[in-house]
Amino acid sequence: MTDSLSDKPVDKDEGLQLYRRMVRIRRFEERASQLRAAGLIPGFLHPCIGQEAVAVGVCGALGDGDVLTSTHRGHGHMLGRGADPARMYAELFARSGGYNHGKGGSLHMIDVQLGFLGANGIVGAGIPLATGAALQLKRRGGGSVAVTFFGDGATNEGSFHESLNLASLWKLPVLYVCENNLYGEFTRQDHHQVITDVAARSSSYGMPGVVVDGNDVIAVREVTREARERALAGEGPTLIEAKTYRHRGHFEGDMGRYRPPEEVARWMAHDPLDVLWGRLVKEHALDEAARDAVRADVEAELDAAIAWAKEQEHPAPEQSLEDVYVDSIGGAALR
Amino acid sequence: MTKFSCADGIRQAIDEEMERDPDVFLIGEDIGESGGVFGVTKGLYEKYGPTRLWDTPISEEAMIGAAVGAALVGARPIAEIMFGDFVVLAMDMLVNQAAKTHYMTGGRLSVPLVVRMVTGTAGSTAAQHSQSLESWFVHVPGMKVVAPSSPEDAKGLLKTAIRDPDPVMFFEHKQLYGGRGGQVGDVVAVEPIPLGVGRVRREGSDVTIVSYLKTLEHVLDAAATLEGEGISCEVWDPRTLVPLDREGLRRSVAKTGRVVIAHEAPVRGGAGAEIAAVVAGEFFEHLKAPIVRVGGHNTPMPYAPELEGYVVPGPERIAEAVRRCLGRA
Known part of the structure; x- marks a missing residue:
């Protein structure tokens, strides 16, 4: 673990901003869960509660021109990048005002302006896509990096290994961020691979592999900054492994009973929000009122976002025939 | 005499x-300095260098994935699958990613990508280097499918495919490349050919034979033979399977009233099945006889020349299919 990286004091305003972003993700997910139970969300949800520090830490180290690919558990990455919760809720509600006009849902959400190239419904699929985006960024002359998030489960896919090999060969500006939440769907890590540190797989591809406490947002941000600088300097990709844990099941509705209660309790006691807040209290003597203020702000923001999303129209059925092609050649390609 | 093969047209x-x-680049296996297994990209590396031609490791998923990812951020990549059979290693990137991105994102992202696939048998290339998989992609919404049968079409259609904003699967038959060794032929000027416009390759009045890629050459041979028997064949090349030129097809069927469809791919579930369904469902009033399909038998491609020659439809089997369609078998 690279705890030493996060030893220097955290600036108070910066720390509060990071904390607010994590609270926003946490509450976005909790409220999405309630909204799904209330019947407003017809499709899948894979909540990232517990993994907020990876999203916020990585995104906190990125530049405007950087691009990202994400996973089925992508709401945090998208919010960490600065996406609009109202348009995200609208997409989850399958409304025209959503990010994807109601055609994608949770698993396919994008924000082109933010360089967020999409969540993905296929495990490991975002990895080659980010690798290719990095190739084009390099061809265009550099200055930006591509980042791809994936879980421990994805590191058993061929797409992971093929991509890391390609990126190291071509020294592409890409950051491979593994959120090791210790489970590939319902399967514990020691039942799907014999290694403990996914970062060890970097050695096969001649790139640095870094293990970081994924529940320490400051540490995550530091290792991401270093990897990004290396990439921008033309030194190629880095594999970052952020050790973390999802507080809930694989998807909304999975109770996660395959996980030992003591393991869950141990990780709940290492909650990423509390880790940062503990530091802010220690270093800046913040009190509960300050924490409540952040929570209230976020709650109001999400109230407004949900209200806006609920007002958005449902798509007209025949819109299902649009956007199959950029150029359908007068409709001929649709027949 | 002008020397101009499909390989020349594509190059x-x-x-x-x-x-x-400058956003067009090539990515594939052994396509750079070595000029490609079939010599199709010969000379391009010398002209454009390593930032325009990317030789990948033998990693089809990463290769196609990288092409798709680059396309998402403004590139117009051309990916080459050395043998079309290997495309199965990259199917997620094509079917789940490239084909659906524009739709899934509500039209906000697009994938202007061309995947060139070397297809069909070259003669004893056997079961894993000979397949004709075009109908797989015909079935996937979001993709366009091109299958040229002449050097001019190969050149004109590829230019259009490269400029097209959607993913285009571009099939190139090995036996149309114009011999081994990749000799570079003459430069022939060809304008871009629009997708979705078929072409009458031979005029006739008794039967329309629909065919594409290498099989179309066999069809032309069969048509010459049948002429001696008093059968006048019209040979119609769709050139692109998606989109399909329904109007061109209708015109020919209205004229002849009989349809034979020939391709190298196995008959079952082949592109001919879709074409037959279009003809039967939309142009039924013109039909005088049942549609006949002739294609590869429903087997993997065998190795021995005698076996392969039995599986792949040649001029004799095509002629026999035409006679059957005309009730002269």
């Missing part, structure tokens, strides 16, 4: 489009 299309647009 020239790539060259001219690369010159026109």
Whole structure:
């Protein structure tokens, strides 16, 4: 673990901003869960509660021109990048005002302006896509990096290994961020691979592999900054492994009973929000009122976002025939 | 005499489009300095260098994935699958990613990508280097499918495919490349050919034979034979399977009233099945006889020349199918 990286004091305003972003993700997910139970969300949800520090830490180290690919558990990455919760809720509600006009849902959400190239419904699929985006960024002359998030489960896919090999060969500006939440769907890590540190797989591809406490947002941000600088300097990709844990099941509705209660309790006691807040209290003597203020702000923001999303129209059925092609050649390609 | 093969047409299309647009680049296995297994990209590396031609490791998923990812951020990549059979290693990137991105994102992202696939048998290339998989992609919404049968079409259609904003699967038959060794032929000027416009390759009045890629040459041979028997064949090349030129097909069927469909791919579930359904469902009033399909038998491609020759439809089987359609078998 690279705890030493996060030893220097955290600036108070910066720390509060990071904390607010994590609270926003946490509450976005909790409220999405309630909204799904209330019947407003017809499709899948894979909540990232517990993994907020990876999203916020990585995104906190990125530049405007950087691009990202994400996973089925992508709401945090998208919010960490600065996406609009109202348009995200609208997409989850399958409304025209959503990010994807109601055609994608949770698993396919994008924000082109933010360089967020999409969540993905296929495990490991975002990895080659980010690798290719990095190739084009390099061809265009550099200055930006591509980042791809994936879980421990994805590191058993061929797409992971093929991509890391390609990126190291071509020294592409890409950051491979593994959120090791210790489970590939319902399967514990020691039942799907014999290694403990996914970062060890970097050695096969001649790139640095870094293990970081994924529940320490400051540490995550530091290792991401270093990897990004290396990439921008033309030194190629880095594999970052952020050790973390999802507080809930694989998807909304999975109770996660395959996980030992003591393991869950141990990780709940290492909650990423509390880790940062503990530091802010220690270093800046913040009190509960300050924490409540952040929570209230976020709650109001999400109230407004949900209200806006609920007002958005449902798509007209025949819109299902649009956007199959950029150029359908007068409709001929649709027949 | 002008020397101009499909390999020349494809090389020239790539060259001219690369010159026109710096965001066009090539990615594939052994396509760079070595000029490709079939010599199709010969000379391009010397002209454009390593930032325009990317030789990948033998990693089809990463290769196609990288092409798709680059396309998402403004590139117009041309990916080459050395043998079309290997495309199965990259199916997620094509079917779940490239084909659906524009739709899934509500039209906010697109994938202007061309995947060139070397297809069909070259003669004893056997079961894993000979397949004709075009109908797989015909079935996937979001993709366009091109299957040229002449050097001019190969050049003109590839230029259009490269400029097209959607993913285009571009099939190139090995036996149309124009011999081994990749000799570079003459430059022939060809304008971009629009997708979705078929072509009458031979005029006739008794039967329309629909065919594409290498099989179309066998169809032309069969048509010449049948002429001696008093059967007048019209040979119609769709050139692109998606979109399909329904109007062109209808015109020919209205004229002849009989349809035979020939391709190298196995008959079952082949592109001919879709074409037959279009003819039967939409142009039924013109039909005088049941549609006949002739294609590869429903087997993997065998190795021995005698076996392969039995599986792949040649002029004799096509002629026999035409006679059957006319009730002369």
